[in-house]
Amino acid sequence: MPSEIKRAETFVEKPRTLAALRADITAGTVTATDLAAGYYDRIAAVNPRLNVYLSLSKDRAMEQAARVDALAAKGDPLPPLAGIPVGIKDVLVMRGAPATAGSKILEGYRPPYDATAVARLEAAGAVLLGKLNCDEFAMGSSNENSAYGPVRNPVDTERVPGGSSGGSAAAVAANMAVATLGTDTGGSIRQPASFCGVVGVLPTYGRVSRYGLIAFASSLDRIGPFAGNVRDAATLLGVIAGHDPKDATSSPAPVTDYAAESDKPVERLRIGVPAEYFAEGLDSEVRAAIEEGIDSLKAAGCTVKPVSLPHTKYAIPTYYLVATAEASANLARFDGVRYGYRSPQSDTLSAMYRHSRDEGFGAEVKRRILLGTYALSAGYYDAYYLKAQQVRRLLAEEFLRAFAEVDAIVTPTSPVPAFKLGEKTGDPLSMYLADIYTVTASLAGICGVTVPCGATAAGLPVGMQVLAAHLHEGTAFRVARAVEAAQS
Numbered sequence: 483m484p485s486e487i488k489r490a491e492t493f494v495e496k497p498r499t500l501a502a503l504r505a506d507i508t509a510g511t512v513t514a515t516d517l518a519a520g521y522y523d524r525i526a527a528v529n530p531r532l533n534v535y536l537s538l539s540k541d542r543a544m545e546q547a548a549r550v551d552a553l554a555a556k557g558d559p560l561p562p563l564a565g566i567p568v569g570i571k572d573v574l575v576m577r578g579a580p581a582t583a584g585s586k587i588l589e590g591y592r593p594p595y596d597a598t599a600v601a602r603l604e605a606a607g608a609v610l611l612g613k614l615n616c617d618e619f620a621m622g623s624s625n626e627n628s629a630y631g632p633v634r635n636p637v638d639t640e641r642v643p644g645g646s647s648g649g650s651a652a653a654v655a656a657n658m659a660v661a662t663l664g665t666d667t668g669g670s671i672r673q674p675a676s677f678c679g680v681v682g683v684l685p686t687y688g689r690v691s692r693y694g695l696i697a698f699a700s701s702l703d704r705i706g707p708f709a710g711n712v713r714d715a716a717t718l719l720g721v722i723a724g725h726d727p728k729d730a731t732s733s734p735a736p737v738t739d740y741a742a743e744s745d746k747p748v749e750r751l752r753i754g755v756p757a758e759y760f761a762e763g764l765d766s767e768v769r770a771a772i773e774e775g776i777d778s779l780k781a782a783g784c785t786v787k788p789v790s791l792p793h794t795k796y797a798i799p800t801y802y803l804v805a806t807a808e809a810s811a812n813l814a815r816f817d818g819v820r821y822g823y824r825s826p827q828s829d830t831l832s833a834m835y836r837h838s839r840d841e842g843f844g845a846e847v848k849r850r851i852l853l854g855t856y857a858l859s860a861g862y863y864d865a866y867y868l869k870a871q872q873v874r875r876l877l878a879e880e881f882l883r884a885f886a887e888v889d890a891i892v893t894p895t896s897p898v899p900a901f902k903l904g905e906k907t908g909d910p911l912s913m914y915l916a917d918i919y920t921v922t923a924s925l926a927g928i929c930g931v932t933v934p935c936g937a938t939a940a941g942l943p944v945g946m947q948v949l950a951a952h953l954h955e956g957t958a959f960r961v962a963r964a965v966e967a968a969q970s
């Protein structure tokens with residue numbers, strides 16, 4: 483960020499790298515306990531302003547930190563994330579900790595188990611600090627749909643951090659965690675990462691187990707990491723990725739060493755640039771920043787060539803049909819009986835369902851349940867849901883054709899930088915339309931990374947989206963590393 487830009491309030495503070503923290507913990511110059519306590523101090527100081535954490539899991543965190551310190555004191559080899567403080571988006575469950583999904587309807591719900599991704603982080607030594615704010619049931623692009631108030635962007639507190647994983651992105655940007663987990667159904671990792679100036683990863687569909695994720699749209703939902711730099715994000719993905727018998731859609735493909743792959747030079751990699759992502763609606767400063775990023779890839783020895791993704795124009799309606807249809811089915815389970823909130827003012831069973839759902843869900847969630855139920859209803863199914871599935875297939879095939887010619891595709895992550903709080907809340911359609919560059923990869927199931935790539939004149943971060951074919955995360959990391967290297 484250009485240093486001449488002065489803000490009344492800025493909370494940007496880059497976390498230290500995993501390598502640096504690991505060296506300190508191994509050498510005993512820092513204990514995991516002190517590190518965790520330091521992060522809790524930072525959270526106490528900054529959270530009232532940014533509203534990033536919804537709950538803290540201090541007891542569990544401090545117990546884990548003590549275990550790591552005991553290992554380090556014995557001189558035992560430390561697991562890859564030993565003592566690293568991380569935060570978890572509040573749509574992933576942690577045993578005994580509140581899980582709200584940003585919704586009032588889950589108030590008071592404490593799940594009895596850990597999500598696989600969460601358990602894997604902890605098994606690798608990570609210290610779980612707490613649960614992070616997000617749009618209700620991960621529906622949104624600004625974090626303004628949280629029942630617990632919006633998150634503020636640490637770069638500029640008058641602006642949104644993006645969504646739905648706004649808390650996960652802001653936590654890393656403001657150094658309230660070294661890394662975090664978020665989820666991405668149509669852009670919810672990539673877009674907030676780009677708005678807050680951090681790295682965010684969309685793993686291939688099935689690469690990370692969804693066990694323990696509160697479902698939004700099951701054929702699109704993915705869990706992925708946020709970090710302050712590409713290599714750390716790659717390390718985190720390596721920890722959480724891999725087959726899980728508890729998720730039938732998780733891929734049995736072996737997990738490669740993403741961090742090592744990210745170290746490889748990009749010389750002679752073929753990079754595709756789709757004209758459809760540089761058309762009308764793209765902010766001119768975002769375009770300029772991305773074009774500079776592309777130039778830096780050329781300078782690093784990549785071959786840059788145009789690719790064509792003509793079905794991009796159908797992506798928004800396709801996504802908003804598939805996602806809402808699946809959401810309407812997934813959210814049927816919140817009925818006031820099994821989880822969280824139950825309306826007190828009901829004297830019959832059906833009134834209890836109605837009131838609990840009416841009082842428990844926010845406006846955006848209701849809008850989506852209605853849209854999705856309509857799209858799935860008899861007589862409309864073929865025209866909407868089935869048609870959307872057909873377009874989805876075409877989009878996926880189009881990406882596959884492009885990846886026969888190029889190793890990675892680069893685009894802006896979002897057509898605009900972080901917007902002002904309240905700017906789009908009255909116009910859901912304009913909010914949906916801004917998801918145009920992220921929903922395509924979601925529908926196609928391919929992977930990607932968003933990496934900081936310059937800033938606007940006002941100092942707002944711009945993110946470059948690097949997309950790669952299914953299970954080619956290593957290639958996406960490698961290209962993102964080259965973009966990152968050119969920034970410094």
Ligand code: GLN
Pocket residue numbers: 620621622623645646665666667668669670671698805917
């Ligand atoms: N912004 C998109 C939506 O509102 C994506 C959300 C997500 O990826 N969870 O549906």
